[in-house]
Amino acid sequence: MADQSLQRFQAFQAALADVQKQVQIEIALPDLENLKNAGYKLCFAKKVGTEDFNVVWQSYDAYLFSNNFSWTPMYQLFGSNTFQGDVTVRVSTNVRDIGLGETSVLSPSGILQPPSTGGPETAITMNNEYGSIHPGVNQLSTGIDGKQVSTPIYVAVNPVVMGPTQLTPVEKVLVWFEQNVETSTMFSTSRSNPVEIDLTATNSATRRYEDQVWVTP
Amino acid sequence: MTQPIPVDPLPTDPSGQDDSATEPKTVVIEIADEDLRVLRRSGYRLCFAKRIQAQPFNVVWQAFEEFFSSNHLSWIHSFELFGSALFLPYATVRISTNVVRIDTGEQSVLDSDGLLEAPSTGGPADAVTMVNRFGTIRAGVSQTVTGLQGESHSLPIYVSAEPVPLEANPLVPVDEVLVWFEQDATTSMMLPDRPGQPQEMVSRSKGTVVDMSGSDVQTRLYAGQEWSTP
Numbered sequence: 001m002a003d004q005s006l007q008r009f010q011a012f013q014a015a016l017a018d019v020q021k022q023v024q025i026e027i028a029l030p031d032l033e034n035l036k037n038a039g040y041k042l043c044f045a046k047k048v049g050t051e052d053f054n055v056v057w058q059s060y061d062a063y064l065f066s067n068n069f070s071w072t073p074m075y076q077l078f079g080s081n082t083f084q085g086d087v088t089v090r091v092s093t094n095v096r097d098i099g100l101g102e103t104s105v106l107s108p109s110g111i112l113q114p115p116s117t118g119g120p121e122t123a124i125t126m127n128n129e130y131g132s133i134h135p136g137v138n139q140l141s142t143g144i145d146g147k148q149v150s151t152p153i154y155v156a157v158n159p160v161v162m163g164p165t166q167l168t169p170v171e172k173v174l175v176w177f178e179q180n181v182e183t184s185t186m187f188s189t190s191r192s193n194p195v196e197i198d199l200t201a202t203n204s205a206t207r208r209y210e211d212q213v214w215v216t217p
Numbered sequence: 218m219t220q221p222i223p224v225d226p227l228p229t230d231p232s233g234q235d236d237s238a239t240e241p242k243t244v245v246i247e248i249a250d251e252d253l254r255v256l257r258r259s260g261y262r263l264c265f266a267k268r269i270q271a272q273p274f275n276v277v278w279q280a281f282e283e284f285f286s287s288n289h290l291s292w293i294h295s296f297e298l299f300g301s302a303l304f305l306p307y308a309t310v311r312i313s314t315n316v317v318r319i320d321t322g323e324q325s326v327l328d329s330d331g332l333l334e335a336p337s338t339g340g341p342a343d344a345v346t347m348v349n350r351f352g353t354i355r356a357g358v359s360q361t362v363t364g365l366q367g368e369s370h371s372l373p374i375y376v377s378a379e380p381v382p383l384e385a386n387p388l389v390p391v392d393e394v395l396v397w398f399e400q401d402a403t404t405s406m407m408l409p410d411r412p413g414q415p416q417e418m419v420s421r422s423k424g425t426v427v428d429m430s431g432s433d434v435q436t437r438l439y440a441g442q443e444w445s446t447p
Contacts, residue, residue, distance in 0.1 A: 120409075131441075131442055132255055132442075156420075158258060158259035158260060159255060159259055160259060160400075160420040161252075161255060161256065161259070161261070161398065161420075161422045161442045162422065162423055162442040162443070163397075163398075163420070163421045163422040163423050163424075163442075164419075164420070164421055165419070165420040165421070166419045166420070
C-alpha cells in the first residue's frame with residue numbers, strides 16, 4: 001500500500017513537472033543596484049481570460065541577479081465582496097481547491113461546495129446560487145525564494161449575478177518593478193514598464209532587465 | 218453577419234385566417250431597479266435566442282448593451298434561409314451562401330454550385346426546408362426581429378452544429394424565446410451546445426424560456442436575480 005501511494009505520489013509529481021511553467025528574470029548589475037537603492041520590488045501577475053491583469057500575484061524584496069519563478073496548474077476558487085484598487089484582496093467566502101474542468105457551487109448560504117466535473121475543460125466554473133459576488137482565483141507558485149504558496153491571481157472587477165461564471169486562466173505573466181507594493185494587492189491601472197511573457201506554447205522563458213529595458217537574451 | 222438586412226414592410230393577410238402569421242409576438246422584460254444597476258455596472262448584456270424544433274438554442278438572436286427597466290422585443294413570421302460553412306461556439310455566425318426570403322411550407326434547393334434557389338412550395342407546412350444538393354453545408358435560419366429601440370432586422374436564430382445531409386432538411390421555427398444576461402455576448406454569436414472552450418471570462422445569469430405559442434404578448438420580471446411572471 002505504501003509503495004502504491006508513493007508511486008501515485010511520484011506519478012502526480014511527474015505529471016505536475018510536465019505542466020510546470022517557469023520564467024527566469026535576470027537583472028543587469030547596474031540596474032539591480034539602482035532598483036535596490038530605490039526600494040523597488042520584483043512583481044508578478046497572471047492573466048485570466050481576456051481580462052486585464054488585476055492582482056499582484058507575488059512581490060519580492062529579496063531578488064538578485066538571477067531569479068526563478070514557477071507555477072503549476074493548481075487553483076483555488078473563492079468569492080469576495082469587493083474589488084478595490086490598491087488594497088489587498090479580501091477573501092470573503094471559504095476557499096476551495098479546484099482544477100480546470102471543474103465546477104463549484106456557491107450555495108444560497110454563500111458556501112463554496114466541493115467541486116465536481118463540469119464546465120469547459122479549460123475553465124474553472126463557479127455556479128453562483130448566492131447572489132452578487134466577485135469571483136476570485138488563487139494559483140500555486142514557487143517563488144524566487146523557493147517557497148510554494150497559493151495566492152490570488154484574479155478577482156473580478158465587477159460582481160457577477162446568480163448563474164454560472166467561467167474563469168479561464170491563461171499562461172501569460174506580467175513582470176515589473178514597483179515600490180511599496182504587497183503580494184495580493186488589486187490594481188486597475190496599467191503598470192509602469194512591464195513585460196508580458198506568453199508561455200502558452202513553451203514551458204520556460206528568460207527575460208533580462210538591462211538599462212531599464214526588457215530584452216530576451 | 219456583416220450588416221443587418223433591411224426588411225420589407227409586413228405582408229398583409231387579407232384572408233385573416235392565420236393570425237399567427239401576421240401578428241407580431243412581443244416579449245416584455247422588466248428589470249427591478251437594484252438588478253438593473255448590478256447588471257449594467259457589471260457589463261452584462263440582455264440576450265435573446267429563438268429555437269428550431271428539437272434543437273438547442275444555439276445563436277444569440279440579439280444582445281443589447283443598452284437596456285432599461287422595461288424592454289420590448291417583437292418578431293414577425295418572416296424568415297430567411299442561408300447556408301454556413303462554420304459552426305464555432307463564441308464566434309459570429311458566418312453566412313456563406315446567398316440568402317433567400319422563405320416562408321413556412323416552402324423549400325429552397327441549395328444547388329451544386331452552392332446557390333440557394335428561389336423557394337417553392339414544399340416540405341412540411343410548419344417548416345422552412347433546405348434541400349441540400351451541394352455537399353458539406355450547415356443550414357441556417359434568420360427571422361425578423363424588432364429590437365428594444367424599434368429597429369427591425371433579419372438576424373440568425375439558428376445554425377446547425379453539424380453539416381446537414383444531402384436531402385430535404387425541414388427546420389421548424391418554434392415560438393419560444395430564451396432570455397438571459399451575459400457579459401460580452403454579441404448579436405449573432407454562436408452558443409456551445411456542449412462544453413466549449415471559451416478563451417475569456419464568461420458570466421451568465423439565470424435564463425428563462427418564454428413560450429409564446431399561445432399568446433402575442435408575455436411579460437417576465439427579473440428581480441432579486443430570479444425570473445418570475447408578474
